Amino acid sequence: MNTQHLVFDNGSYNIKAGFVEQEQPIKVQNAISKARDGHLYIGNDFQSSSSYSGLVFKRPHDQGHLVSWECEKPIWDYTLNEILDNKELDANSVHLTLTETPFQLPQLSMNTDQIVFEEFGFHSFYRCPSPSLSPWGFSDISKVSDFALVIDSGYNATWIMPMIYQKVYWQGVKKLPIGGAVLDGLLKEMISFRHYDVSDEPSLVTTIKEKTCFLAQNFKESLKSRKSNSCEFILPDFKTTKVGYVKTKNTPVDTDAQSLKLFDERFSVPEALCHADIIFDNIASNSAPIQTASFKSLTDLVVQSIMSCPEVSRPLLSANILASGGTAKLPGFIERLKSELTKELPSDWLVRFKENGNDLEESNWFGGRALASSDIVNTVSISKKEYFEHGSNWCQKQFGFKNL
Amino acid sequence: MLVEEVPKSSNPNSRTVYFSSSINLSARSTNYHSRNDWQGSNESHEDNNANRLSKSRPKVNYNVTQLMNAQTHANDSAVSRGPLKSAQQIHLERIITKRLNDLIKTSPSANFDLPKNFSFSSMNAASDKKKSKQGNTPGTRKILSSRRTLNSYFEEESNVLSINSILSLNFQFVDQIDDVAQDGNQNKSRKVEERSFKPRLKLCCICGTVSTYSRCQNCGLFTCSVKCNRLHEDSRCN
Numbered sequence: 001m002n003t004q005h006l007v008f009d010n011g012s013y014n015i016k017a018g019f020v021e022q023e024q025p026i027k028v029q030n031a032i033s034k035a036r037d038g039h040l041y042i043g044n045d046f047q048s049s050s051s052y053s054g055l056v057f058k059r060p061h062d063q064g065h066l067v068s069w070e071c072e073k074p075i076w077d078y079t080l081n082e083i084l085d086n087k088e089l090d091a092n093s094v095h096l097t098l099t100e101t102p103f104q105l106p107q108l109s110m111n112t113d114q115i116v117f118e119e120f121g122f123h124s125f126y127r128c129p130s131p132s133l134s135p136w137g138f139s140d141i142s143k144v145s146d147f148a149l150v151i152d153s154g155y156n157a158t159w160i161m162p163m164i165y166q167k168v169y170w171q172g173v174k175k176l177p178i179g180g181a182v183l184d185g186l187l188k189e190m191i192s193f194r195h196y197d198v199s200d201e202p203s204l205v206t207t208i209k210e211k212t213c214f215l216a217q218n219f220k221e222s223l224k225s226r227k228s229n230s231c232e233f234i235l236p237d238f239k240t241t242k243v244g245y246v247k248t249k250n251t252p253v254d255t256d257a258q259s260l261k262l263f264d265e266r267f268s269v270p271e272a273l274c275h276a277d278i279i280f281d282n283i284a285s286n287s288a289p290i291q292t293a294s295f296k297s298l299t300d301l302v303v304q305s306i307m308s309c310p311e312v313s314r315p316l317l318s319a320n321i322l323a324s325g326g327t328a329k330l331p332g333f334i335e336r337l338k339s340e341l342t343k344e345l346p347s348d349w350l351v352r353f354k355e356n357g358n359d360l361e362e363s364n365w366f367g368g369r370a371l372a373s374s375d376i377v378n379t380v381s382i383s384k385k386e387y388f389e390h391g392s393n394w395c396q397k398q399f400g401f402k403n404l
Numbered sequence: 405m406l407v408e409e410v411p412k413s414s415n416p417n418s419r420t421v422y423f424s425s426s427i428n429l430s431a432r433s434t435n436y437h438s439r440n441d442w443q444g445s446n447e448s449h450e451d452n453n454a455n456r457l458s459k460s461r462p463k464v465n466y467n468v469t470q471l472m473n474a475q476t477h478a479n480d481s482a483v484s485r486g487p488l489k490s491a492q493q494i495h496l497e498r499i500i501t502k503r504l505n506d507l508i509k510t511s512p513s514a515n516f517d518l519p520k521n522f523s524f525s526s527m528n529a530a531s532d533k534k535k536s537k538q539g540n541t542p543g544t545r546k547i548l549s550s551r552r553t554l555n556s557y558f559e560e561e562s563n564v565l566s567i568n569s570i571l572s573l574n575f576q577f578v579d580q581i582d583d584v585a586q587d588g589n590q591n592k593s594r595k596v597e598e599r600s601f602k603p604r605l606k607l608c609c610i611c612g613t614v615s616t617y618s619r620c621q622n623c624g625l626f627t628c629s630v631k632c633n634r635l636h637e638d639s640r641c642n
Contacts (some may be wrong), residue, residue: 073523076522108557114541118541189507226612268612278607279504281609289499295577296578304626
């Protein structure tokens with residue numbers, strides 16, 4: 001029987017999905033959105049709606065954990081329909097590679113197994129933490145290095161995951177609970193305080209973040225010269241533009257177009273990755289612990305993660321760093337991390353970010369594609385038959401994390 | 405030890421697996437039958453027997469997860485002693501969780517409920533016939549209609565170890581405040597090593613530039629100039 005391989009990178013913001021044969025994954029918003037008039041849209045459908053403003057999103061993930069299947073099931077159906085172009089899915093001959101957040105609550109992972117086998121009825125299945133796929137994403141599978149440190153900066157959180165011989169080294173996994181969602185929240189707060197109230201426009205805030213924000217190479221210097229770092233974002237008027245755009249010299253702008261002049265917001269918000277105090281000092285609170293607490297930056301956590309790995313592997317990890325995830329697409333993200341890591345790590349260690357030419361947000365999917373098209377995947381997968389024989393408890397033993 | 409798995413029929417989805425010793429079982433079950441013969445069982449026993457033999461069968465139940473937890477705690481003294489958290493640390497973690505959740509949460513109106521049996525309907529007719537059916541098996545039907553929150557799942561999880569390792573990940577980026585009396589010098593030296601002093605980034609709450617002043621006494625926010633301070637007293641300082 002000819003099995004097809006389907007790869008599903010089930011991110012908490014976007015689902016990246018597609019068959020191995022596809023050039024590009026299909027990106028679907030992992031959300032059900034509700035317009036002002038009460039109409040519900042699944043996945044990307046909201047983009048075709050006329051009332052783009054005031055959309056509210058309901059996401060099946062909560063803190064990265066896949067909680068709400070009543071919400072996820074329609075989105076998966078929608079995604080499969082998009083991939084198959086309205087054809088029926090013959091799940092019986094399809095192998096599924098699915099990602100989840102590292103350290104997902106075992107009960108929820110078991111729910112996933114149940115849905116995959118009993119509801120969709122896939123032929124066989126491999127479930128893994130999403131960053132662990134990234135090292136595979138090289139065009140030539142023999143080039144995959146035995147050591148890799150993946151920095152997966154997603155919507156919910158930023159994960160640092162050392163991979164030794166393609167296996168997750170669980171003791172070294174670190175989490176920074178700051179990702180795209182928190183940055184969105186922070187930007188929303190700043191814009192709402194300084195300019196217009198945008199608290200009801202989550203998609204607009206995300207757009208502004210994606211189009212204007214960057215990670216400064218030298219934060220204090222950038223802050224001094226914030227005038228030169230300013231830009232003007234033209235807010236959507238729903239006639240000429242639905243999402244808004246950044247004003248450049250060449251773009252003709254209506255004289256009555258509303259715009260948003262952004263200065264330090266552009267780099268102060270992403271700076272939260274390196275200075276978490278920004279998040280906690282931005283609200284009025286009089287509690288002593290939070291005012292005196294010291295926070296680790298993303299760099300500190302990477303160093304910590306490397307240092308908790310076996311000693312011989314440490315320089316190898318620092319020389320094979322991979323960035324992935326949507327938040328890593330912030331301009332300057334890799335450069336900043338690289339320069340800070342070079343300062344923090346011993347001087348004779350090479351700090352190298354590997355690039356595989358894929359879009360960072362999709363790089364986990366490309367990794368999954370490379371893995372699924374090789375024979376290795378068959379050795380780690382679980383077939384439907386095995387599932388029905390051993391149950392989901394057993395599946396969790398195969399795929400789940402080990403307690404620290 | 406020979407064990408036999410007894411599916412608990414009343415709650416097929418339960419994670420708890422019940423085992424009963426098969427040696428014990430065979431001994432008791434003959435016992436049961438013989439008792440049946442000479443005693444003449446009462447109604448409920450008869451009913452149970454008709455429904456499901458295993459239910460009425462006397463058995464020793466072990467909750468495997470509970471046993472495992474008890475074992476890990478008994479064996480590993482480090483776990484039971486654990487990294488003790490000071491009251492301050494717990495307070496700090498609570499503030500952090502609250503703040504991060506507030507940022508992630510969108511406006512209160514964003515919490516809408518999906519209508520019952522909400523599902524995706526594609527163009528082709530084939531999937532329409534499936535539409536009315538929510539869940540193929542009892543297990544998946546339960547999952548698809550549960551509408552539970554993450555917290556309820558956490559409460560249900562009985563393996564303390566995995567909860568600990570999941571939750572502690574969220575605070576890896578905060579330096580531990582340890583007021584708890586440390587035993588031994590080893591811990592102390594480690595503490596010094598780990599805590600690298602980092603100046604706090606002081607940003608004006610009004611204009612976002614670097615502030616050189618200390619926090620506002622009233623609300624703890626930074627300001628950079630008299631102008632900003634006045635503005636802040638009017639707007640953000642409560």
